[in-house]
Amino acid sequence: MSEKPLELQRPYRDEEARANLLSYINSQDRGGPPVFVGRQDIFQRLAQDVEECRSNTRGSTCYTRVIQGAPGAGKTSLIEEIKERLDRGLGESKRTHDAVVVVGFDGGDFFREAFVANQIIEAYTGEDFDVQKEKASSKGVQAGAGGSHLSYESVSRERSLEQQIQSAGSLWKPVIENIPVDKDETVFIFLIDEAQNIRGVDNEDGKNHIVMNLHNGFDTTRGLKIVPVFVGLSDTKSELKKRGVSRLPRSSSLPLGSLTQDESEELVSGWMHHEPFGFENLFSSDDISRVSKMIAVASEGWPRHANTYLSELARSVLEYGAGDSLMLDLDEVFDRGHEHRLTFYGERVSSAGLGTYEDVIRAATKQSTDGVVLRSTLRTIAQDKYHLPALGIDALHEKAVGAGIIEQISEYDSNQFHYPIPSFYTYMQCDLAHVREEFLRKMRQQMDAHSHLWPEPKGLTR
8 A cells, every 4th residue: 555645735833733633543432533424314213202202102112222233333422422412402492400310331330220220310410420420539539639529429329319218119110209290291212231241139030120110111120201212232132132122112222333435434524624733734735635535444444443544544634734834644554544453453352251252253254255154163262172161162252242253134033143343353364473564465455456446636636
């Protein structure tokens, strides 16, 4: 790959804009680009769910939604966007008495009843609940760092609510008593992040009564109208069934796939026009179009990966934009982005804790020519080559699916699995001894294969 450099039209010296761009780079692992595109079908469906839930009479249930997608599909960014749109009115009219509850967890813990009650009350009373701030402040208490006051208040209220819940014998009664809720009009949109990590309750066969309450609706929630939205990896729906969420129709699931080529280009173009970054007149329109197409191709439509390339472009702008040279080396930008993807895939596989089964998946992947990996092939390799016991194979396979390494192509076909992100398949086909060289070479080849799409920048020659 030998790409024409990106020419900056003027020195990039605005200190406030540079500080904003640096802040974006530093926060890239905790969010997506500052521009959100696509997913309109999901917003429209949720708006319909809220209104249908509002119009339901007692005895009916509100609709349970499952939004699931592969790592890098933009689930966290989607949750933030849903919350923002719900706050200002997701549907045609603004309902000021609705409330949005966002709950996130890392799998080490799940809903404590008092925790859930606290978040509903905070959401309804207008207190801004941020999952990451809550996690950070909780750590701050343990370490004696700043933010301990917030954590202390949160814990104190949860203890008080826990006493009320024990006394009432119900989670929902204390919630109703602590907020002036109009149960006929108010709808709570309950967004649950990382829902594939939901844990069961001890001695209840893996069931989780809070999740079951949310799903079963009015009678179990004491008349509160709650639209539960479970967001997680591709096995979230099957994990919810294990926790007691039954009778989930196929239509309940909203798959979160890749963005279209046009949407990806719109995302990048919006980033390059983002006002706080002070990019006005920094790039030519031809170069914006060219880089938008390049990142759309490189990212394969996955928002996380687009964010990676944009962050590397931002680093180059900050490094070279204030000096004498106003030409950015795009080959270097994309190679750095490819390497970040390589690290991301490696961390995903490593954190899954698959042990020898990782070698099994790699071996089966190398036998595949179309990205499809057969479970029967995985089982044969695991038994014949690695001598893994049958029961252990099934458990490790579920672990791989749960970690988002591979996913079932269809819920009706338990033999065929694939990598939803093409470059993840590429990564798993690479030899571990030469994985960096092979992966970078294949990614460069992918870019070269699409280079005919790039508009020619004016005034530059190869």
